[in-house]
Amino acid sequence: MPHSASVGAPQLLVELRGVGKTFGGLSVLSGIHLRLEPGSVHALVGENGAGKSTLSKIISGVYSADSGTLLIDDEEASFSSPREALDRGIATIAQELALVPELSVAENVFLGREPRRFGFIGRRRLKRDYLEIARRTGFDLPADAIVGGMRTADQQKVEIMRALARGASLIIMDEPTAALSAHDTELLHGVVRQLAAEGHTVLLISHFLSEVLELADTVTILRDGSLIRTRAAAEETEASLIEGMLGRSLGSVFPEKPEADARGEVVLSVRDLVAPGVYGVSFDVRAGEIVGLAGLVGAGRSEIAHAIFGAAPRNAGTVAVDGVEAPSSIAGTLKRGIFLLPESRKDQGLVLGRPIRDNVTLSNMDEVAIGGWVFANAERRASRSMLNRVTVAGDDRRPVSALSGGNQQKVLFGRALQRARRVLIADEPTRGVDVGSRRAIYDLIVEQAAQGLGVLVISSDVEEVLGLAHRVLVVRGGTIVGEFEGDAMTEENIITAAFADPITNGSV
Ligand SMILES: Nc1ncnc2c1ncn2[C@@H]1O[C@H](COP(=O)(O)OP(=O)(O)OP(=O)(O)O)[C@@H](O)[C@H]1O
Ligand SMILES: [Mg+2]
Structure with missing residues (x-):
């Protein structure tokens, strides 16, 4: 054992020496040297496609390296499956969630562990063990809920609890907080710190550079499959990381917004909309206007988007485009020129x-x-x-x-x-997108507005909403509880409205 364990967890020293990987003749990683110190948080940053997930998959047994060696506790290792890596104490929270939708939360968390599967005794133990994990993380999910119908953020929590349940020494987290609310992100940060303090190693992949600087002891920067540098996090700043990732510095992340004409024509008009999770929503979006839908995860923003797009049944109310009512079906709203960029690319998109x-x-x-x-x-x-x-x-x-x-x-x-012909609804458009490409997406959103579309942007990132939108609607409990524009459009106002107690708040 390399370091003496101060607290219980078994430690593991993982090292890569000159590791390379090609896919179909294309080199995606080359000459990677990396040493993951037990009891530390090691972050991996880089642009989309830099090779972060591929690198993590070589460590976790999904892929094998084409060149170089993987050393575990100073011995050469090669895993032919994630199962083998798991047996050596390496668990992964993958970027693409891999849960069994038909099973419950607790069953997913302990999947593959329970030898007697889900017999009576098994069930009681399962529940007890689940409550222990839930307590440790602070994640508040019912053990019996079926995973399939849950929102992305909650599925992410199940994935995290599953990695913990496996008692791994090295836990690889590939963008674990991309879909989490601010509150759950805080909880996860606590879990990460606790894991490291117990002697576990955490390999953290994230596009949130502030998160990286806050949590990591060490940061490695990848660019185009090459390792740029590995340094103590204390020696890096957001700017130095961006510079390392992109090979250039980045000006402002947010583009100039086009003037929104307050007297412009209304392109999208939503009136008294009632749908699953939506309780009476009315608002307008004008041509050329970018409207932000802010609120907490679970506030009903995606539900509003689904109902407008016809992806969820409309129980009451109307949705009109250019003054003409759009039917409550995807085919109908598409014909009227509405398009929704969905939140979950795997289930709803590609x-x-x-x-x-x-x-x-x-x-x-x-x-x-x-x-x-x-x-x-x-x-x-x-x-x-x-x-x-x-x-x-x-x-x-x-x-x-x-x-x-x-x-x-x-x-x-x-x-x-x-x-999108008339109305573009973008639900978390930059989730998992690197800092450089984020700007490209923002430019395109602004361009859509400049061409006369009405744009609705849903984002959990308040900075993103403020940087893009002309006007912000705050959603809570399936209704709109606040509307801000101009000088009133501040982070403080938005957050206050998103959290405010429904009885005492002075909502608009
Ligand atoms: N199964 C595969 N087959 C072919 N090419 C692949 C495969 N998986 C990854 N690649 C390629 O390898 C490169 C690195 O991909 P990887 O997923 O490791 O990037 P990443 O750094 O995790 O990016 P992101 O931030 O977008 O998640 C990309 O060019 C990608 O297209
Ligand atoms: Mg990746």
Whole structure:
């Protein structure tokens, strides 16, 4: 054992020496030297596609390295499956959630552990052990809830608890807080600190540089599959990390907003909308206007978006585009020019096995296909030009599953841009997207508005809402409880409205 354990957890020293990986002849990692010290938090940062997830998957047995060696406690190791890595004490919270939707929270957390499966005795123990994990994390999820129907943020919590339940020495967290609320992010940060204090190693991959600087002891920067440097976090700043990741510094993350014309025509008009999780919502969006929907995770923002788009049943109220009512179905709202960029790319968006090209144009087929024939040239051009705009490089005939997580998000965004004619609704448009590409997405949102679309942006990142929107609506409990623009559009006002007690607040 390298370090003497101060507290219980078994320690593991993991080291990479000259590790490289290629996919289909393309080198995605080369010459990586890395040493993960037990009892520390080691962060990995880099642009979308830099190789962070691939590196973590080599350590966790999903992929094997094409060159170089992996050392565990100074001995050469090679895992042929994640199961083998897990047996050596390496667990992963993957970027793409891997839960069994039909099973309950507790069953997922202890999946593969319970030898007697879910017999009577098994069930009681399962529940008891689950409560222990839930207490440790502070995550508040009912043991019996079925995972399939839960929101992304809650599924993420299940994934985190599962990694903890496995009692691993090294826990790899690939963007664990991308979908979490501020409160749950705080809880997770506490868990990470506690794990390190107990002697576990945490490998943290994150695009939130403030989070990285706050939690990590050591930071490694990857760029285009190469290791740029590994340094103590205390010696880095957000600017130095960005510079290392991009090879250049980044000016302002947010673009200039176009003037929003207060007398512009109303393009989207929502009146007394009632739907699952939505309790009477009315608002307008004008042409050229970017409206932010702020609020806590679970406040009902995505539910409002789904109801407008026709993805959820509309129980009462109306949605009109340019003064004409849109039917309550996706086909109907699409025809009226509304498009929704969904929050969860895996469940609601991409067909992972299909080529990138098809995924960009998927809901654009009526324009590239006539009478059932796809005009291949038109499709190729449409796809390539959109991918350039959202900064996704490389051959678009590859399957979407070959793209990094952030690049998959950009493909979804590209599709939404093509399809939105009058109203673009973007639910967490920059989730998992690196700092550099975030700016590209913001530019495109602003461009849509400048072209006369009405844009609705849902984001849990208040800074993002403030940086993009002309006006902010705050959602709580499935209704709009505050509206801010101009000087009143401040972080403080938004957060106060999002949290305020429904009885005492002076909502608008
Ligand atoms: N299964 C695969 N087949 C082919 N290429 C792949 C595969 N997985 C990853 N790649 C490629 O390897 C490179 C690195 O991808 P990786 O997922 O490691 O990036 P990342 O740093 O995790 O990015 P992100 O921040 O977007 O999650 C990318 O160019 C990606 O397209
Ligand atoms: Mg990744």
